[in-house]
Each structure stands twice: as structure tokens, then as C-alpha cells.
Amino acid sequence: MMFSCQSWLLFHPVGQETSATPNHAFPNEPRTRMKSGYSGLLMALLGCWLVAGCSHHSPQPDRPVIPVELAEPLPTDTPDTSPAPVAADAEKPAETVKSRAFTRDTLYSLLAAEIAGSRQQYDITLNNYAQQALITRDPQVAERATLIARYMNANQLAGETALLWVELSPESDEALANAAMALMQAGRATEAFEMSRRLQEKGKETLFQSIAANAADLTPADRENLLGLYIEQLKQYPEDEQLLIGSGLLLQMSNNFEGALKQAVLARKLTPESVPASLLEATLLHQLKRDDEALARLTEILETNPDSIRLRVQYARILAHNDLEAAQEQFRILSEQSPQDGDFRLSLALIALERRDMDVAVAAFEQLLDNNQHLSTAHYYLAQIAETRQDETQALLHYLQVERGKDFIPATASLMNILIRQGDLLSASEHIDRLIKATPDEADNLQLLYARALINHNQLATASRILDRALSQSPDNTHLLFARAMLFDQMGQSEQAEQDLRSVIEKDPQHASALNAFGYILADRNERLDEARELIFRAYSLRPEDPAIIDSLGWLHFRTGNYSEALIYLRRAFNLYPDDEIAAHLGEVLWVINEQEQARTVWLRGLETSPDSDIIRRTMERLQVPAP
Structure with missing residues (x-):
């Protein structure tokens, strides 16, 4: 029907x-x-x-x-x-x-x-x-x-x-x-x-x-094919703004910034007040590291489009690479233009924090809390600010309100450090236990975090118990095994450290940190240097730019009497990461080859970053160097 x-x-x-x-x-x-x-x-x-x-x-x-x-x-x-x-x-x-x-x-x-x-x-x-x-x-x-x-x-x-x-x-x-x-x-x-x-x-x-x-998610071949369609259509419509900007975007996605810039400039010349063309041009100039030109272009177009959010956002982002004070001012304007946009206020807060403009940073973070936006991030940074002001009570209150996400683990680590520093191990332990019950999938990470905080405050025996407990529940966790190995080495229990490191390498032959640590321990003890060489070189082949591994390689050459090679690697490591341990090693090699003034200079640089460095002090005492 x-x-x-x-x-x-x-x-x-x-x-x-x-x-x-x-x-x-x-x-x-x-x-x-x-x-x-x-x-x-x-x-x-x-x-x-x-x-x-x-x-x-x-x-x-x-x-x-x-x-x-x-x-x-x-x-x-x-x-x-x-x-x-x-x-x-x-x-x-x-x-x-x-x-x-x-x-x-x-x-x-x-x-x-x-x-x-x-x-x-x-x-x-x-x-x-x-x-x-x-x-x-x-x-x-x-x-x-x-x-x-x-x-x-x-x-x-x-x-x-x-x-x-x-x-x-x-x-x-x-x-x-x-x-x-x-x-x-x-x-x-x-x-x-x-x-x-x-x-x-x-x-x-x-x-x-x-x-x-x-088109960013297209394959390179599909993007190239699409670009061909744009170029072909431009032959019939050579002054079409959308085709010019579209082809510019596709060229930009293919990292052809110069070609993309030509399209953007042509589009802007045809339509001088075009916001999309100006934005694309400025972005490409920034990518070509021509920020002065990018900022000039944006400044000019903003004069006729002061209410354009997109223009001002790009202007502020490029300024953030060049002039933090000016970038802060632009994000302040954006926050006033769009008071409900939490991203603008968060950017304002972070830039102010970077500039140590604490009053502006605190006000912006607190406004985020009032608006119920970026709550965990705001609490995390307000806690850090409170710590710098030595207000640990306020810091704890904020850290406790950081929820799961990118700031959760560092916030918990900072909270643990405060409690342990205050001697309140009971509260620290109870808090970790509560977190483990609430987030059992994070149990291993939380116990590892707690153990590291204990180690940082020389609570080695308690840290050892925490790691033992964690490994009884997750015996194959290489992160926990590696942490316990480092703790054993710190406690002078070399056999236990070696056993854990062998377990890590057996479970994960590509574990560069374990290979390096094992090799360094042997080289530092001046034992089984052939085995140490094999371990360190395996680590170096996996992470050739890691300053810790480069330092180990330099220290190995020093132990084998190859001072010229030792200096090459130790200087490279120190340039990459001038911490106190690498400074101690480099200074010792320089001292041994009678470059004593250079040695003192290196040790002083190490002490600038770590004034209480124990390793530099012990090295200088062993070499009978007068204290600076």
C-alpha cells in the first residue's frame, strides 16, 4: 500500500x-x-x-x-x-x-x-x-x-x-x-x-x-596529489585567495616554507587586509627564523584588526620566543578580550611565572581556580610558588588538589619531599597508600616516587624497604630493579647492586641506563675493565648523546690510562651537562696531567651549580687540593 x-x-x-x-x-x-x-x-x-x-x-x-x-x-x-x-x-x-x-x-x-x-x-x-x-x-x-x-x-x-x-x-x-x-x-x-x-x-x-x-593527516603522497589539484586550479583562477592560501598551507605541511611564503605574500598583495594571508605569512616567516619580519607584519595588520583573536594569539606566541615581557602584555590583552578562555589566562600565568612576575602569576592562577579552569595545573604552580616563598603549609594544600594528569606525579613527588623534609614519614607513607588504593594501576610508579624521595633525604633503609615491598608485588619491573640497584650501590652493597643490574639487563638488553651504570660501577672500582668497556660501549651505541654515558666512557679511558681520550669525552659531557659529578671527573683528569688551573676552574664551575657537592669535595681531598 x-x-x-x-x-x-x-x-x-x-x-x-x-x-x-x-x-x-x-x-x-x-x-x-x-x-x-x-x-x-x-x-x-x-x-x-x-x-x-x-x-x-x-x-x-x-x-x-x-x-x-x-x-x-x-x-x-x-x-x-x-x-x-x-x-x-x-x-x-x-x-x-x-x-x-x-x-x-x-x-x-x-x-x-x-x-x-x-x-x-x-x-x-x-x-x-x-x-x-x-x-x-x-x-x-x-x-x-x-x-x-x-x-x-x-x-x-x-x-x-x-x-x-x-x-x-x-x-x-x-x-x-x-x-x-x-x-x-x-x-x-x-x-x-x-x-x-x-x-x-x-x-x-x-x-x-x-x-x-x-590535510595534515593525509599521507605525503596524498598531500602532494592534492597540491597538484590546487596548482592546476590556480591556472584558471590565479588570483583566488582561497586557492593561494590553501596551496601555501599544503606547501608548509611539506616543509617547503619558501614556496609557501610566496603563495602567502601573493595572497596578501591581492587582498592587503586579508587576515588569513597575513597569519600564514607571519607563521612562515617565524618558521624561517625571520621573527622581526613576522612581528612587523602582525603589528601592521593588528592596527587595522585590533579585535582579531587569531592575529593577537600568533603575535603573542612569536613574541614568547623573543620578548617575554611583550608576550605577557599580549596575553593580558587576550585574557581581557576573552575572559572565559582559560588557555589565554594560563599562558599569561606561565609567562609571568617565567619572568618571576609573581603577583601577576598568582592572580592569573587564582583566577583560573575561580573560573574552574585548568584546576590541577593552577594548583601545581601555586604550590611551587608557595614553596619558593617557604610557605610549606600552603604548598601542601595545593599539591593535595592536583589530580591525575601531567602534573600529578611531579606534584606528588614535591609533596613527598616536603613531608619527608619535615620528618613526617607517617603522613608521607599514609598518603602514598591512599593514592595506591585510589589508583592501583599507578602503584609501582608511586612507590618508586616515594623511594626516590626517601633517598633524596638520606632515608636509605626506609627506601630499601619500600622498593623490596614493591618488587615483591612486581618482580619484573625494571624501573624498580634499577632504582634498588642504585640504592644498593649508594649503600656500598656492590654484590646486590650487580645482581639487580644483571636482572635488569637480562629482562631488557637495551636498557642503556643499566648498561651504563653497571659499566661505570666497575670502572669506578677499577675492576673488570674489559667487562666495563663492553657494557659502556653498548650503552653508548644506544644513546650516543647522553652526557652520563659520555662521562662514563671518559672515566673508563682515564682508568685505562688513556688521558687524551678521557679529556675528549669528559669535556664533551661537561659541555652538554655541567653537573658536579662530571666536573669532579674532568677536574681530576686535568689535575693528573698537570693542568691544575684548568682543574680548579672546572671544579669551581661545578660548585656554582652544586655548592654542597660531596663528590667534588672528596675528589679535592683525595688529590690534596686546597679548598677554594
């Missing part, structure tokens, strides 16, 4: 505000979403379902109007950078509309889809519409399937239904625009480009810039 509704105007959602014009933000900015009060399609379906064979041109006045949740956008936690779904062509006179006939099953499926939408069961809505778009090949059903799929970020399905919509309505600008965007979001850049090319041929707005901006 067939049901026929003569007017497809009833199938068009009413009350919509749409924009078929793509947004050309660089790279993207929020776009206006579709707004609808009720679904005309649902009203039509209800009318046809309740009155078999109806041919009304409008719904009955007393027929109930059922709202559809899909008519309004879902709330999101982040700004929506996708464009508004583009509605079908504007309302057309009823007499121009062709009638369409749907089967009972189709009507039931579409009615169920609309009701599911009103109940926020959007997966059912999307599934039914996508299925019926293929079955009916009706352009209006394909359109709505596309809008729903894009609304739900079902990008691949949106691309398929959008292509069907274009096939069924090849002259529809809205179909082409939606297809271009849907295909772009699905990662099908070449097909998206073709849709935009067709729009350009019709004199309509295109998405060339956005397509290029979203």
Missing part, C-alpha cells in the same frame, strides 16, 4: 536559519549552527500516517506539533568549529513541487526516526535516515540524513549521504557545500576539493582553504 503527500514543503524543516556560506577562518572558527523550532517532516509523516492517502497541502490546524530535539544543537564542552548544516533550498512555491510516494515501511521508519530524535536517541534517527536515503533515493531524505550525520560527527557516513544528495540534486549549491564539508571532515580531501571546484565554477563560496588546513 502506498501513501502520497502532494506537497514536499511539508517535508522541509520549518523555522530554520541557515547559511550556505562556508566560513574561511584560519584555520577554523565557530560557525553559526542551524536553528529550528519544529520538524515539518515529522508533521507531514504524522499527517500521512493518520490519514491514509492524504494529499493535503498543509498540516491540519488542530494537529499536534511535536518538537524535535535535533532542531537545536547539543551542548558541548568546547567551541564547535564545524559549519552549520546547510539546509535545503529556500521555500519554493507549492505548485513547483513534485509529489513523492513512500511505502508504509519507509513512512514508519522515518516517523520512528523523528520520534527517536525527540527522545535524544540520535543513533536510531541517523540509522533510519541513512537507510531510507539509500532505499528511497529521495533528495530531501538524503539531505536530512547528511545534516544529522554531520550533527553527530559521523563523518564517514555524512560523506556518503552527502554524495548521494549531490547525485540526486546536482545543481544544488547547498548539497555541494555540505558535501565539500562532510568529505573534508571525513578525510576525503580530493573528493572535497572536487565539490569546492564545482562550487567555484558556479561562482559560489568554496572551502579550498579549510580543505588544505585539514
